[in-house]
Amino acid sequence: MMLVRKCCYTLKGDTEQLVNIKVHPCCTVEIEIPAVQHRIYSEVEQLHFKLTYEGMLLVCDKQDNGDVPLHFSRKDALALCQMIDDVMDEHEELMSDLC
Secondary structure (H helix, E strand, O other): OOOOEEEEEEEOOOOOEEEEEEEOOOOEEEEEEHHHOEEEEEEHHHEEEEEEOOEEEEEEOOOOOOOOOOEEOHHHHHHHHHHHHHHHHHHHHHHHHHO
16 A cells, blocks of 8 residues: 655754655655745655765755755664655555556
């Protein structure tokens, strides 16, 4: 069964901000930072993490993150990667079952 997966993390930085993330079955990701009313929509292929001195920076290749750096702890970054991998595996399995 393919459902939207939701999670909430605390971004690292000077001021801790909550970030809500939804990973959709069609392999898109919706990122919302309510405190600054900022949203990012992206395909999972356009996202990657970059190791920085502040933590793991989530980078979107096709969209400007504006003035909102998305620094995650290593633990949260790994958990998010695992969730995205699980959704992608489910999507691939569904597509192969349909063929």
